[in-house]
Amino acid sequence: MSIGNRSLRSSTRHAFIEAVHGENRLRLGVLGSGKGSNFVAIAQAIADGSLPAEVGVVISDVEGAGILQHARERGIPARFIAPGAFRTKLDPDSEAAFIGALREARVDLVVLAGFMRILKGGFLKAFDGQVVNIHPSLLPSFPGLEAWKQALDYGVKVTGCTVHLVDQGVDTGPILAQRAVPVLEGDTAASLHQRIQEAERTLYPETLARWARGGLGRRIPAASSQPPA
């Protein structure tokens, strides 16, 4: 086959060109509530070529969140969507707005990066098996909030971080990757949290890159997985 082959059907050629030009790269929709350090690590991995993906949109439930500012600085669409009246989840209108914005941005994978609300059935059904999270412990130990503090209080000597698919439970979904982090003598909650976050900032982009390359069960569209004959 040559690109100049006149017999190449237009739709096939379009798919081939997309694959060559990376237009069919994994599109991420990133949700975060905080300063966005994991988002920055992901954006840097995309910029340096180690993560074959692009960020379609960054959405926050917190209007002044640093993650939105980081997105704007990089020219990435950044949206605040008000979460509604609940403290720990999105209200129905907000959930619908989140889903709509992610679909509008045509994202393949929803990436939670410090998103502090629990996503419920409606959202998870809309992006079935396509929502990933990073959690600051070696799950199944220490699900829930402040996992680094739970680990320190329990007295473990090894903790870490976990990238997992999000399901209906709290930090119970299938595990994609984990990295161990030692608890050191004299660690405080803050020092341990910082060391875990450093591990997260390498583990998350690496795991997304494996996903993007199809090594973790990503459903790669036919256009890029089947080159034209």
Place this chain on the structure above:
Amino acid sequence: MSIGNRSLRSSTRHAFIEAVHGENRLRLGVLGSGKGSNFVAIAQAIADGSLPAEVGVVISDVEGAGILQHARERGIPARFIAPGAFRTKLDPDSEAAFIGALREARVDLVVLAGFMRILKGGFLKAFDGQVVNIHPSLLPSFPGLEAWKQALDYGVKVTGCTVHLVDQGVDTGPILAQRAVPVLEGDTAASLHQRIQEAERTLYPETLARWARGGLGRRIPAASSQPPA
């Protein structure tokens, strides 16, 4: 101070000589039900000088257990004590016999090395805070039996082993040390178990050595902790 100092009081001098000659070394009582690979690792660490301890007795609830044979080969007192009618614990007479044998051997620390019965209140009261175990997972994940298989079935990417003090719960006591072990692509329960056991065979002697040197809350007798003035 010099050893020849005539003013050195006899009892103090005796303590000093004990410390120098290692007569006050940590005395271990090892309990096991199986082949004794962790006991062998401990005995080797004692032999090569990295673990300043000695094994006062090895006791098994299984008459033909390999651990007893390994002890006899090393000239270490090895005893079978019948466990009684229960399947998962010692009956009262057996518990009393275990306690008696460990006291007779003047052990400072009871080391569980593949001992397959749960030790109950009476035993734990007799050796309060002086019973250690090694468990083949990163506790608090996967307490109980076949922890490596539990880890594989759950789908974690990092597991490991844990040395902990034994309390009334199942694998819930204070953690002394942990080591991470990766779960590899294609691991079976057997291959993962083997990799965890390799980690155990270094972690257990190292942790006992830290205990023996007083770095883990060992109550060191005054004779060795206070050198003569």
